[in-house]
Amino acid sequence: MNVTLKQIRAFVAIVDTGSFTAAATAVNSTQSSLSVLMRELETAVGVRLLERTTRTVQLTEAGEEFMAHARRILIEVENALTSADELVARKRGRVTVAAPPVVAALMLPSVIARFRATYPNIVVMVEDITPQEIVARVASGQADCGLGTFAGELKDVHSRRLIDEELVLICPSTHPLAQRREIRSQDLRDVSIVGLAGSPDVRRSLDVRLRLAGVHVPPAIEVRQMFTSLGMVGAGLGVAIWPSWATRILPAFNVVARPLVDPPARFTISVITPARRTLSPATQSFVEMLSETGRDFTLA
Template structure:
């Protein structure tokens, strides 16, 4: 017995439409051509599938029995074709991802390395640019995925939580607060801070946090880049408040990292894409790799020695 895909499509179309003429229009064939397909199918099965009259087309008992498995077969085949096409689409392409310089160096490079191993024929463009430029480039279409500490209320962007953890204090080892295990916000406010300049998204978040707590921070120095903030802390110019990926900083004999507590104000690192543009197959693949890398980081943190540095990224998954 030989059944063709076209015969099965014709049968399901008649079942759905209840009419040979409408079914023929649906699958773009003449009515006589559709009738031939149905007769050939019935001949192969050795039974009638429809009772036909001038006004009605009704399924026979055999037709009722055949309908459900036939529809499942076509649905499974459609999914299989879609999966193969998606897989083929991921064999080539280009994706551009962007993050602030420190996050790009400490997290994005590792993601890109895994991605290159999984998808060697998809090229990756990495941009280490200021956070305030990332959203502009997403809207312009020159960046596919942005990473950073962006607020979730971005109407023009799709925001996916990636990493959640406490804000961290970066302190010179000689700082009076360096001996504490955790540092309250009130003490951070008076610690003498090195901060990014106003206009930076992370700085805006910190300003809102201090305002909610009724605190006025003492700011020693303001600079543009987070990497410069770190260098100034290492040089003893003051303390700094860092996003959760500060836990990824390499050990430094001049500084210590401590969680900020009382109250606990978690911060999120997110992936951002343009909500108005459908992601390419390459872009979707990179997003999946990003989530996979962070999951492995959390698992390594929980399976390992659970140092304070790892604990900052081993908190609740940002689902």
């Protein structure tokens, strides 16, 4: 059976108007075209749907039953088209964003607030996970986009630079380094360091800086989440690396930030999206807003 929407629309128009002539006018067609469509429809379903005389058109018993289904089909198609139009217009949808906890807590809220004000009916889901998980989630389609610092060759994702972040050294406000205006690698001799085992790029950068300065200080403590390192530093257990755009939270932990120099330590925060999947209108809007809002972050 090969029934088309054009045939169903013709059938419903004929029944609603009571004649082929009136139906042709209603659907902007010709009477002969509607006759052809009805013959094709009745051939496809295998039964006569209409009884035609020179003046009237009436439903057969099979036509009565088919009519109920035909109306439902047209309603469902109309609803589907309306939903698609709304989605394209970015009125509805869903976006799943993967990001490290520190980015999810300190960078995303302002972006999401701005996004929700513009698109109130789009649901935003945040997956606050480790950096190592983000690329896999986005590449597999489990997340629509991801934020973070990504090093090396990325497979199955596209990457777009958002901001160049400057890393700073954080230490307790009572620490001797807190008295300095800036921190050099040599200043880290004999200093306890809280290492980031879960952030290999940051860890590698710090290790290289220390080796070049002739400083060989293994981390006194290793953690996987940056928020954990903040707690450790606040407790006086050492110093750590922290993104400059996220320094506003430091006073709550009695921790201060000092710029790293010779040379400054910088990383790029990017947004990644699946390479093998077309972005939904909602995701496109969110990524665009991420790019716009990224310029608003003041880097120390």
